[in-house]
Amino acid sequence: MSNGLQLVDVSREYVAGIPVLSGIDLAIEPGELVTVVGASGSGKSTLLCLIAGLARPTTGQVLLDGQEVLGPGPDRGMAFQTASLYPWRSVARNVAFGLEALGVPRAERDERVRWLLDEVGLTAFAGTLPGKLSGGQQQRVSIARALACQPRVLLLDEPFGALDVQTKEDMQLFIRQIWQDVGTTIVMVTHDVEEAVFLGQRVLVLSSDPGRISQDIPVDLPEPRTLEVRRSAEFLSLRARVEDLVRAEHRAHQALKRHAGSS
Amino acid sequence: MVSVRSAPPEIRATPRRVKLLKTDVSRRTAWILRAASILVPLAGWWALSVSGLVEDTFLPSPPDVWAAGLTMVESGDLPADLLASLGRIGAGFGAAVLIAVPLGFAMGTLGWAQPLLEPVIGILRYLPASAFIPLLIIWLGIGETSKIALLVLGVVFFNTLMTADVVRQVPARLLEVSAILGAGRARVAARVVFPYALPGILDAMRVNAAAAWNFVVVAELIAATSGLGYRITRAQRFLQTDRIFAILIVIGLIGLTIDITLRLVRARVGRWAQ
Numbered sequence: 001m002s003n004g005l006q007l008v009d010v011s012r013e014y015v016a017g018i019p020v021l022s023g024i025d026l027a028i029e030p031g032e033l034v035t036v037v038g039a040s041g042s043g044k045s046t047l048l049c050l051i052a053g054l055a056r057p058t059t060g061q062v063l064l065d066g067q068e069v070l071g072p073g074p075d076r077g078m079a080f081q082t083a084s085l086y087p088w089r090s091v092a093r094n095v096a097f098g099l100e101a102l103g104v105p106r107a108e109r110d111e112r113v114r115w116l117l118d119e120v121g122l123t124a125f126a127g128t129l130p131g132k133l134s135g136g137q138q139q140r141v142s143i144a145r146a147l148a149c150q151p152r153v154l155l156l157d158e159p160f161g162a163l164d165v166q167t168k169e170d171m172q173l174f175i176r177q178i179w180q181d182v183g184t185t186i187v188m189v190t191h192d193v194e195e196a197v198f199l200g201q202r203v204l205v206l207s208s209d210p211g212r213i214s215q216d217i218p219v220d221l222p223e224p225r226t227l228e229v230r231r232s233a234e235f236l237s238l239r240a241r242v243e244d245l246v247r248a249e250h251r252a253h254q255a256l257k258r259h260a261g262s263s
Numbered sequence: 264m265v266s267v268r269s270a271p272p273e274i275r276a277t278p279r280r281v282k283l284l285k286t287d288v289s290r291r292t293a294w295i296l297r298a299a300s301i302l303v304p305l306a307g308w309w310a311l312s313v314s315g316l317v318e319d320t321f322l323p324s325p326p327d328v329w330a331a332g333l334t335m336v337e338s339g340d341l342p343a344d345l346l347a348s349l350g351r352i353g354a355g356f357g358a359a360v361l362i363a364v365p366l367g368f369a370m371g372t373l374g375w376a377q378p379l380l381e382p383v384i385g386i387l388r389y390l391p392a393s394a395f396i397p398l399l400i401i402w403l404g405i406g407e408t409s410k411i412a413l414l415v416l417g418v419v420f421f422n423t424l425m426t427a428d429v430v431r432q433v434p435a436r437l438l439e440v441s442a443i444l445g446a447g448r449a450r451v452a453a454r455v456v457f458p459y460a461l462p463g464i465l466d467a468m469r470v471n472a473a474a475a476w477n478f479v480v481v482a483e484l485i486a487a488t489s490g491l492g493y494r495i496t497r498a499q500r501f502l503q504t505d506r507i508f509a510i511l512i513v514i515g516l517i518g519l520t521i522d523i524t525l526r527l528v529r530a531r532v533g534r535w536a537q
């Protein structure tokens with residue numbers, strides 16, 4: 001049995017005969033940080049849902065450390081574009097939700113929550129309701145909540161899509177920091193090519209109609225990634241390459257939609 | 264290549280002050296308007312009753328009504344009737360809520376409960392509860408049971424559907440997040456859906472409490488030996504319109520009290536939603 005995350009010939013149809021994802025073969029090592037980009041309609045969110053167990057593959061298998069994923073569970077954490085916090089629970093109690101479900105005793109729970117809040121820089125907001133937080137802070141809580149049960153994989157579905165540019169930059173550095181501290185596998189979907197190249201050790205480019213992995217690009221940029229890296233020639237050329245790929249997929253997808261619309 | 268196309272004919276947008284539909288008033292103005300909303304009709308009633316245009320028997324003056332109310336309080340009738348009516352609303356509305364909330368909760372969460380229950384409740388709620396009075400008397404007699412049953416019938420269907428609506432509005436994302444965090448169905452129901460829906464459930468209760476209060480009085484108008492509705496029918500027999508007015512005012516005030524109480528509870532429970 002192999003460790004890490006594996007997708008074996010996975011496809012997914014929501015409407016019979018129209019696959020959103022098709023022929024996905026993917027292996028992600030424990031501790032890898034992989035980013036996924038693709039045009040709309042490439043099924044990138046569906047890919048995460050399959051790993052999370054929110055949807056089952058129509059064919060094929062999703063395996064985590066050799067075991068088939070049959071449904072959602074705390075061994076995989078997930079954060080979405082909308083932070084989706086429990087608005088009546090304080091920040092600390094949001095983070096504690098998964099630990100409560102696991103039946104972790106009170107003292108240990110408190111200790112873990114304290115550590116996580118410290119890690120995401122929100123110790124001062126432990127007792128605050130989510131409604132009082134900024135978008136970036138909410139997203140930090142959502143990620144802390146997802147990490148609370150020490151998942152083997154952290155899935156991020158366009159978590160910074162709704163944030164302003166400066167906050168987004170902070171959050172990207174934050175994700176890198178988290179990844180270094182916690183060491184968990186991260187799979188992050190984004191439509192922001194710059195973000196994908198900056199964060200990922202690997203960038204997966206999905207094609208559309210149906211979604212397939214069209215390119216699997218290793219990113220050999222200096223570690224740790226600082227903001228200066230984004231000005232380097234390697235970064236810029238890699239970004240341009242990925243942008244061209246995504247743009248081509250987007251155009252093809254639009255053309256297909258127009259064709260479908262006119263027929 | 265960009266092709267050149269002729270633009271559509273020009274529209275001249277003239278400068279004009281457009282006003283927004285929703286307007287606000289200052290807090291002070293709002294309080295003045297609130298006071299006027301009660302005082303203006305009261306003054307109108309008073310003026311009409313002393314003008315001599317309407318006979319005293321049909322439209323008693325506010326002081327007469329006050330005096331009639333005092334008499335009923337002193338005799339102990341009014342407090343006893345009030346307690347009887349409140350007891351009925353407590354039992355009837357309480358039973359309706361105990362049925363409606365779990366049922367609505369099920370309809371909002373369980374896939375099979377919605378198609379199973381919505382059609383029948385959708386029909387039942389359009390049957391006027393008052394039309395059931397004869398049937399209820401035949402089935403249950405003229406005692407307390409038939410009155411409480413009327414209350415339940417009048418409220419339970421609406422409250423169920425409104426609760427179901429509120430429960431259904433819990434974002435799917437929140438339920439997915441909870442499942443990923445390892446929460447099973449029972450935990451999600453108790454720790455996610457219920458707290459999220461609670462303010463809305465209380466809103467539904469507030470709307471239906473008003474209906475319940477109406478049905479208490481209706482039930483007591485028909486066949487009763489106590490209660491505010493009963494007191495009204497008695498006063499009618501002796502043409503005591505001043506008493507009827509006094510009782511109506513008490514009914515209104517109690518309704519207002521119920522409403523404000525539920526509002527306060529809701530504001531407390533739903534603090535996070537503001």
